[in-house]
Amino acid sequence: MGALGWSVARSSVTFGQDSSRPTFRVKVDMVVLGFTVTDKKGKYQNDFKPADFRILEDGIVQKLNTFAAGNKPVMQILDDGTMRPLATGGGEEPKAGPDVKSDAFVGTNVFVLFDTSNYMYRGFVYASDAIADFVRGLDRADSVAVYTFSRNLNRAAELSRDRNDAIQGLRKAVAGDDAALYNSLLLALRDAAKVPGRKVVIVFSNGPDNASMVAPDDVRAVAEDEGIPIYVISTSEASKDAISSGVFKRLATRTGGKAYFAKTWQKQVEAFESIREDLGNSYTITYYPQNNPNEGFRKISVEIVNDVGKKYLVRVRPGYRPSRGF
């Protein structure tokens, strides 16, 4: 729902243009934001504290609700700026919105989307090996789901921390048929959006797409609004189709992810390492947006307080549209 990863936090039902009926324009107002900070050499910086960041939405400074660095436990930020772990069960329950569990931000929910269409015929087994390697290398705290697609999506392995489940699902993939990459990516994002906590979708594909009915940029908008970075792992095959490779780059950068184009599927080590580093070194914060009349695209920026010399680079999604709650 909306810019969050879980069910409605504070919602408001508005009324239609001129109808007495509610029109389901539910505004979900807690935002989950993941970002990374690197120095000029590209080295991840993971020692920052909440007070080091200033989050702005359309230029309006936001008050942080929770903070998590890498795979460390999520901390609730109290009014006085101090932090305490977000715990469940027993004792006083910190207020972080309904349905939020303490382990919701521990680790990342990784949705692997594997292209098994005819376009991947030649690289199918190598890509399968590469994905298996990638899954094995994920942090223990991460959960992973493996989806495959050609003309339709197949949920080969549901989200789980059990790597065997994921690899068994992966190894049962059936190759062949048309490629509906963007349709399937949309469905994967819709699934991911239902899961609390931080999540990413990692697409393994060489492109192109010959069967989707949705446009990549409409899918990208969903990812932006849901706060789900898309990583695309591809090979130089993809560059034969300039449109696909361009779309891959745009999808990734606009959602806070990255696109990688190794020479072959066997040579994805670098990409995997980079993604794992991204996942392990990213910050995840949540906040309830301050009043903002803008119901369209809200621009997000993350500033580092006291970064006088602009030594650091923050990679964050550019913004989101408040949910209409369809």
Place this chain on the structure above:
Amino acid sequence: MRFLLTFCLIGCFGVLSAQEIANRARQLEEKGQTGAARAMLMAAVKDAPNDAVLLTIAAEFLDRHGDPSTREVLSRLVTILERNNSAERGKFAKRLVVLDMLAGDTSAAQKHMAIYKAAGGTAAEVPIPKSELGADFQTVEIPGPIRSFSRMAALSPDLPAEDILPALARNIVTNGYQAANSNEGLEQTEYLKLVVRYLSQARELSKIAGEAKKIRVEQCESPVSADLLRALGYRMRGGCGAEVVLETVNASRAFLTIDSGFPIAELENALRANRLFEYAFEPTKIPILYGAEYWLGAREKQSGEFIDQYISDPQLCRLYLGMSKLDRELAGKLKAGIPVLKLKAFSHVLDFFGGMYTIKDGKAIVPGGAKSEAMWAELAGAPVSDAPAFFDKVTSKDDGWMASYFDSLSRISGPVQDYLTQPDRLKRFYNAVRGKVTSPGPARPVFRANTDLLLLTSRLRVAPDGKPHIPGNIEVWKQLFVKHPHGKYDGKLTKAASGWKEADDVIEALFALCRKAVENEPLKIFMAVSDMDRRRAKPLDSATVDRLAREFRFHSSQYSILNETGALSDATILGYLDTIAAITAIRDQGVRSDAAGMMQGLVGVWQAFVRQRAIADADADAILSAVVSPFAKAKGSREIFEAGWSGVQTLLKAAKTPENANPHDRMIDLLAGAVNPDDADSHTQMVQDTIRVLEAQRVISLKALGDLATHLDELGKGAKLDPGIVTRVSGRLSELQLPRAGLSGVEKNALLFGYWSERHIEFQRKLNLRSMVERAGNDAAKLGDVKAALAPLLRDTLVGLMYAHYAPPGAQILFTNPVFVRSHDFLGLQGSQQTWKQTEVVGAGWPANAGGRLVGSLAGLSYALAEAEQNFLVPSREQALIWGDLVPQMVQSAKIPRFWQVTPAQVQFVSLHLRMSEAMLGEAAIDPAVRSRFVDILSNYAPPARARMVGDWLAEGKVKKALENVTPSEFYAVAMAAYGQQAENGDPLALEIRRLMRAVPQEANYAAISRAFGSPKPTLTNSYTPELTQVRTFPTLMGYSSRIMAESWESNLLYFASVADSSYITPSQMNVAVPEWTKFTVERIFATHLEDWPALLRSMRKVGEEIRTKANNAGRAAGGTE
């Protein structure tokens, strides 16, 4: 479900006598509160578990509704009756035998049969299947497990064993070979190459599995693991130990390993842990008709195992396919009398047309019966009395034309068959369809090429006087052929047409055109206009028919709209065509597009209102005319807006909208189906679903547009501007900001290539209404311009309402692409003139465009939307085949019919039919007389060969198998034919059918059921009005793929009605449930090929059983436990 009511009933009425409980249950049942009735009965039974009278009442009730608890309660009843030595026990024991057999529970059936016999009953013993295999079958081995082979050969793992070789044959014939690049021969496709390679790998693995037929790796470092990994195409990365990883070393082998489903992940885990890996790798024995030797006799050279030779010979595959479709007795006689090589030469004819060959007592059963036998014998050149010789000739005579003719005439019955098989006509029409040059015959292509022949014979109408119905008159058809509007159809026919005098002349010409491979426009015209006449009390005037015929090429897609009701006058139909012409003549493309879109949207609303009876049939004509005619005079955008707004008001008024009602809310209420429904929950859900789509598409409400239009008029009269009214529209437009900025140069160039025309959307994005209104002040002319600017907005609202109305279950595009509605292209590519043509999906799979969109008119919107959204359905298993044509038709059939007007009695009426036939089938296993009658009736609706097979299975005691091979629509048809006799025999379900027919004749009659539970058939009947035609399920046909097959599939709603009955779901709840059930059904289809309707049937039944079980469990949980 209203279980809660039960507690009140029980609590409120205290202790009731059994008869009182029965009466109350019946009253509830008649009110449609069957769930409450059930709960009351079950609670009563729970309180008095040994009361035979109560148990009887409950058991009969449950049986009437096909409740999953029926056997349980009946069994308890029989036990008590037996204990009491009641004379009634035999009757109920026999009923239990039938239900046991239907459930496949043979031992229970035997037990209850013994009780039945002990009570004095006479019946044959419960037959026990001796073998799963039919008598004519042997087995042949293929290497490896069937699961792996099925994955590689694209076969459904749910296929019955006897169907594996025919299904494989079909895949080989349709997908196994392609024309070679280097010569005129055929070469294997990639699909077949992989099957061949898999067989080779499976043999290697079989060797590794050894005598034990088990692949066994005891430890990581061993020769077996090395051999196995080599065969699988993998190697270990790193040495044995916790870090070992399997990686590809031979890509083609590794591909087979994964694609065939070898448990490579489990192997990897075992190696890593250095523990035992075991995998059964036994060869699979699959049934083969007549044994391998017979088929290999058709091979000139023989080498290798059967499976290798089989897949390397597509003609042999086709022979197997053809022979497996034949009546077993006939197949046996053909096998005995005709050399296999000769049969192989005509395998294509047997494959397509052999299923309709029928033999009885050695004699061929021919269409037309005794009166036509001599003529059939003359045409074939062999006597009908010698069936093998006769069918040999029919098959081999003229490359399939006679077999095709025989097939088409066998599929029909009644007056049309009588007319066509009158001996002189039989010969005359055969000569027409056969022509002089017979090659290529209709069985040569991959799809049957006798589509037109099948459509002509199955859709022809014959009047009570025995003459065929010719729309208009003969002169119209004569003129069509002589003064053909778009070039000659056929030189000879054009010449002959001037001499036509009678109906037979026209029909002969249509037969003659059926053999042509080109577009058969006259036949399509004939069928479309015949279908329009079929619904009408008075046939169309000849002038109307003439115009419809001449404009067919451009406007035929609109005829289904004109066939929504038989109540349209000739004047309205002609007026509709005039309006089309007027809109087509508008030169400005944007204005034309708005006019066409707006008119189509209004007509779509009219269709829905007529279908849902918001507009009475008697008013339909006047309302359509009033809605459409203003567009004939409109030239500019302002006039078009006025025409559109007047149409909205006309439609709302016709649907009895109160004066001050909100037009937008009212329109949504009406489209949802009922304004003041008894079942507010279902209605609210449907309204909410509609609003979600409209919100996602940023559609402007009718109220906002209407208020603004009115305000503009007031401003013209000097009123003061109310900015709020303008803001409601302009605010909505401001939401049209698309997330599509920053396309790359390559993408922009690609867009320019032709798919992208967003002028309509761009206009709305740039429209600054407030500024326009302010600048206009009180100047009437400028305010007129503002009103003109509202035309595209009103168009989108009306089109959006239609998109929402037909939104398929599981839709995604409608909620992801915010301009999907606005991007509907009413013009099409330049020169394509698609404005009035069928709705089509374009733009799929073009990553840089705005996504797919719909082009053309709105006539086929329900189908096109379902087609666009179908790939978002997620198959429940990894290898599901989503059919391109079947799924949209299934979804359309779930969305168009609405069940607000359907009564509980109608649901029960359908359910009783299905249940009565099923019970008859169960009884047929123990009663040869019932079996013979059942099979005779069934053969009128199912291919005779299948009907006979069902009879054979029943005789062998394979009741469940027989049950799985009869479709719900066939069961329904059998019950229609048999209920009278069954009622005379005392069948309680048949008696209940009869009771309902007498108690509620307006509801429980076949015409009403056809309307309530029929499916729309735009191709087959040229109408979206739901109906049951009870034609035999069509095969896939050239030019239509599986679309006509899908339209002839009438089982879904009939089956869902029976599910609703036994799950105690009300008809109004079906409005919400049926689309969901359809979605579940589609997601579970695991089919092998386009004609694999048994896969659809399996999926549907699985969904039905899940729903029944869930409802049953809910019933138990709610207190009605038994």
